Amino acid sequence: MARRELIFRHALVVRVTHWINLLCMTVLLASGLQIFNAHPALYWGSGSDFGQPVLALDAVQQGDDLKGVTRILGASFDTTGWLGTSEEDGEATARGFPAWITVPSYQDLATGRRWHFFFAWLFVVNGAVYVLSGLLRGHFRRDLVPSGGQLRHIGATIRDHLMLRFPKGEEARHYNVLQKLTYLGVIFLVVPILILAGLAMSPGIDSLFPWLPEAFGGRQSARTIHFICAWTIVLFVVVHVVMVLLSGVFNNLRSMITGRYAIEPPARSAEP
Amino acid sequence: MTIDRRRFLTRAAAAGSALVLAGCDKLSETPWWRATLDSAEAATKNVQRAILPRQKMAQEYPASAISKQFRANGSTDPGAGNPAYAALAASGFADWKLEVGGLVEQPTAFSLADLHAMPAQTQITRHDCVEGWSCIGEWTGVRLSHVLDQVKLKPEAKYILFRCYDSLEQTLDNSGQYYETIDLEDARHPQTILAYGMNGKTLPVPYGAPLRLRVERQLGYKMAKYLRRIEAVAAFDKIGRGHGGFWEDRGYEWYAGI
Numbered sequence: 409m410a411r412r413e414l415i416f417r418h419a420l421v422v423r424v425t426h427w428i429n430l431l432c433m434t435v436l437l438a439s440g441l442q443i444f445n446a447h448p449a450l451y452w453g454s455g456s457d458f459g460q461p462v463l464a465l466d467a468v469q470q471g472d473d474l475k476g477v478t479r480i481l482g483a484s485f486d487t488t489g490w491l492g493t494s495e496e497d498g499e500a501t502a503r504g505f506p507a508w509i510t511v512p513s514y515q516d517l518a519t520g521r522r523w524h525f526f527f528a529w530l531f532v533v534n535g536a537v538y539v540l541s542g543l544l545r546g547h548f549r550r551d552l553v554p555s556g557g558q559l560r561h562i563g564a565t566i567r568d569h570l571m572l573r574f575p576k577g578e579e580a581r582h583y584n585v586l587q588k589l590t591y592l593g594v595i596f597l598v599v600p601i602l603i604l605a606g607l608a609m610s611p612g613i614d615s616l617f618p619w620l621p622e623a624f625g626g627r628q629s630a631r632t633i634h635f636i637c638a639w640t641i642v643l644f645v646v647v648h649v650v651m652v653l654l655s656g657v658f659n660n661l662r663s664m665i666t667g668r669y670a671i672e673p674p675a676r677s678a679e680p
Numbered sequence: 681m682t683i684d685r686r687r688f689l690t691r692a693a694a695a696g697s698a699l700v701l702a703g704c705d706k707l708s709e710t711p712w713w714r715a716t717l718d719s720a721e722a723a724t725k726n727v728q729r730a731i732l733p734r735q736k737m738a739q740e741y742p743a744s745a746i747s748k749q750f751r752a753n754g755s756t757d758p759g760a761g762n763p764a765y766a767a768l769a770a771s772g773f774a775d776w777k778l779e780v781g782g783l784v785e786q787p788t789a790f791s792l793a794d795l796h797a798m799p800a801q802t803q804i805t806r807h808d809c810v811e812g813w814s815c816i817g818e819w820t821g822v823r824l825s826h827v828l829d830q831v832k833l834k835p836e837a838k839y840i841l842f843r844c845y846d847s848l849e850q851t852l853d854n855s856g857q858y859y860e861t862i863d864l865e866d867a868r869h870p871q872t873i874l875a876y877g878m879n880g881k882t883l884p885v886p887y888g889a890p891l892r893l894r895v896e897r898q899l900g901y902k903m904a905k906y907l908r909r910i911e912a913v914a915a916f917d918k919i920g921r922g923h924g925g926f927w928e929d930r931g932y933e934w935y936a937g938i
Contacts, residue, residue, distance in 0.1 A: 438701075457749075458751065517811065525721070529724075615739065621739075
C-alpha cells in the first residue's frame with residue numbers, strides 16, 4: 409500500500425513573493441478604497457458624467473437618518489451601515505466604504521495615496537521577480553500550463569470540486585486544471601489589466617501613451633476597470649482561501665512556508 | 681456550538697481587523713514610516729521624468745468632448761473671505777495686475793489687457809482631480825514660458841511659485857493661503873499656460889478668474905486659480921510649511937503626475 413509522502417512543492421522565490429504579494433494586495437485594497445472614498449462614484453468614458461455614474465455610494469438625509477444608497481447602473485439599493493454611510497466613532501457618517509476596510513481608517517486621501525503608491529511599487533517589483541523567475545525556471549510551462557488531457561477532463565474536475573473531492577496520490581502532485589486556469593488568469597490577465605488601468609489614471613503616463621486610457625474607453629472607464637479588477641482579485645482570494653481551508657489548511661500553509669507538501673495515498677477502491 | 685464558534689470567529693476577525701487598522705493608522709503618523717511611504721513619490725517622479733520627453737504633450741480632445749458639467753473644486757468664491765478680491769471682481773478685474781518677480785531681471789506687473797495682447801493659445805484638455813473624477817474643458821491663455829521670457833529668469837531660478845487670492849483654511853499665520861510651485865521643466869512646457877478664458881468665454885470666478893494656471897500633465901490641485909503673483913525662486917522649503925503648495929503642506933505629493 410502506498411504511504412503518505414512529503415514532496416517539495418514550492419520554490420523559495422514562489423514562497424517569498426507569495427507572502428509579500430499578500431501584504432501588498434491587502435494594503436492596496438484598503439488604501440485603494442480610501443482613495444475611492446474621496447469621490448465614491450465610478451463613470452464610463454474620458455470624463456465624469458456626474459448625472460450618470462456606473463456606480464455611486466451616496467449618503468442621503470431622510471428625516472433624522474443618514475441613509476446609505478448604492479446605485480449601480482441606475483438601480484438603487486439601501487446599504488445603510490455598509491456602503492454610502494457607516495459608523496465612524498459611533499456616529500453614522502457619509503463615506504463610500506466603511507472605516508474598517510480602509511487605510512487609514514479615517515478619511516485622509518493624501519495618506520491613502522502615499523500607502524497606495526508605495527505598495528504599488530512593491531507589488532510591481534515583487535510581481536516582476538515572480539514572473540521573471542517563473543519564466544526562467546520554466547515554472548509556468550511546467551506547473552501552470554494545463555495539459556491536453558486535463559483540459560479534456562475539465563468537466564470531471566469541476567464535478568469533483570463541487571463535491572469537495574480533492575485529488576490524492578499521483579494526481580495531487582500537480583495542480584488540477586481549474587487551479588492552473590485560475591492562476592494563469594489572475595497572473596497574466598487580471599493583474600496586468602489592473603496595473604495598466606491604474607497607470608491609465610496617471611496624467612503623466614497618459615501624455616506618453618495616449619492610447620492607454622483610450623484602450624479602456626477613457627480615463628474614467630480605466631478607473632472603473634481598475635475597481636472591477638481589484639474586486640475580481642478579492643473574489644479569487646476568497647475562493648483560494650476557502651480551497652486552502654477545505655483541502656488541508658496545515659498541509660497547504662506548510663507548503664507555502666517550508667515548501668514541503670504531503671501527498672495522501674489514494675483510497676484503495678477510489679480508482680478502477 | 682456552531683453559533684458560539686461563529687460568534688467567536690466573527691469577533692476574532694473584527695478584533696484582528698481593528699488591530700491591523702489601528703496599527704496602520706498609527707504607522708501613518710509615525711515619521712520614519714511616513715518617510716518610507718513618501719519615498720514612492722521620488723520613484724514615481726524620477727521614472728516619469730526619465731521616460732516622459734520634456735515636450736511630450738498631454739492629450740487634446742475635440743470640441744464635442746467638452747464636459748457639459750465641469751466641476752468647480754476647492755475655492756469657488758474667494759471674494760467671500762477676501763475684500764481685495766471682491767473689489768477687483770466687482771470692477772471686472774480692470775484693476776487687477778499679475779505681479780511677476782522674485783529671481784528675475786525685470787520684475788513686471790501685467791494687466792489683463794497686457795496678457796491678452798500676448799500670443800494666445802487654446803487647448804481642449806482633460807482635468808484630472810486627485811479625488812478621482814475628470815472633466816474636459818477648453819482653455820485659452822498665454823504660455824507661461826512667454827511671460828517668463830519677458831521678465832528674464834535669473835540663472836538661480838529653479839521653481840516658479842504661484843501666489844493666489846484664495847484661502848482654503850482660515851489660519852492666523854496665513855498658511856491657509858493657496859499657493860503652488862512647479863519646476864522649470866513644467867513651467868517651460870508648451871501646454872503650460874496662464875488661462876484667462878474657458879470654453880470660449882472669459883474665465884468664470886468658480887474656475888479661477890481672472891487668471892489660473894494650467895499644467896496639463898499633472899493633477900488639478902497643481903493648477904492654481906485666482907493668481908495674484910508669480911515668483912521665480914531657488915527653493916520652496918521656506919515658503920508656507922515648506923512642501924511647495926497648499927495641498928503639499930497637507931500631505932499630498934509635490935509631483936502630481938499620478
